[in-house]
Amino acid sequence: MEVRLAEAEAALAGMKEARRKGYRRVIIESDCKTLIDELKAKSQGRSDFHLLLDDINELCNVFDSVVWSFVSRKHNRVAHELAHICSSQLGRRDWDATLPRFVMNLCHDDIYNMRYRYSYNIHMFLIGRPTEDETERSNQPPS
Template identity: 50%
Template sequence: MVREWGEAIMENASEKECVSLLTGCWAIWEARNKMIFEGRRVCVSEVLCRVRDLVEEMEESGSHKEGGSALEDCRLEERWTRPEQGSCKVNVDAGLCGQGVGLGAVCRDAEGGVLWGVAVQQQEEREPQILEAEAILLGLAEARRHGVTKVVLESDCLNVIRDLKSRSTGRSDIFQIYDDIHDLCSYFESVKFLFVRRKFNSVAHELAHVRPWQLGRRIWYEVLSQNIAEFVSFDLVNIR
């Protein structure tokens, strides 16, 4: 019955609808595995955000390959890459969890070595895009606090990166955060905003979801917790 139902949907759905449906099924399966094998319960809102990000990433990637303009101003990183000598790369991410929300940022040098990583966890939930912008603000604020002068900042939220590069304006709350980000940029010699695939933003993602859950700010220097260090190693294996 389930198979017949699925086949009927696929036959009558558009290509985009099929992609969304299959992506949704995959995200639910991923959440189920996290609960069974990691003991981590993923809330519905996080699953929906995951589906949205995946579908958006596939659509934008397709436009890029076909010569579309969606990513003309947003360099797409296919893997984690070293920043140039004299610069540091800051990867950021945000996430919704059962207890609240988390922001994560990690800074690495031209050799790929971790300089610091920070996690901020709060109870007040906010819209995913606002959280992603707040993660960028966190990453830049920490970079300034640690004396970084040249920053390459990567996020897997395409909309926010695109807005920052185009200096989009508006009256909603997120544009106030954009203003704060641009004001903070004036304290650096240079800041580059890049969009990176989620797969290669895993260190920041894990920092945003770091366990045990703990309200407030935590920071690590050079050595991250064991489970997060594994993702650092993955980046280094695939580095270029």
């Protein structure tokens, strides 16, 4: 199956489950940039992929808020690993009460990596930006 088609089917299934559980706001993350870009653009077409996009966009109307977010595979191991498990095992997996230990470990790793990535970006932003004292000194003539 084509990757973007599989990703679109997964997004649609996730949104249906969110609706079933009564969620009003959802964030859909995917490592398929094509899917996220096409959803944000509300792309139209006649392919199987675009028909799924139409279904997804229609389902958006039942939510107060839907956010589409591209997350690289490197920073979303949970989705990547679960996709491999689901493709190798038939059937649907629902974990309403307690997540299996391996899923919890993947979530922990993703959260840790996300915190590290954001703190690194903020740190680099602060280092690259002169302080008020440095700006004042640079505007004064040399003595």
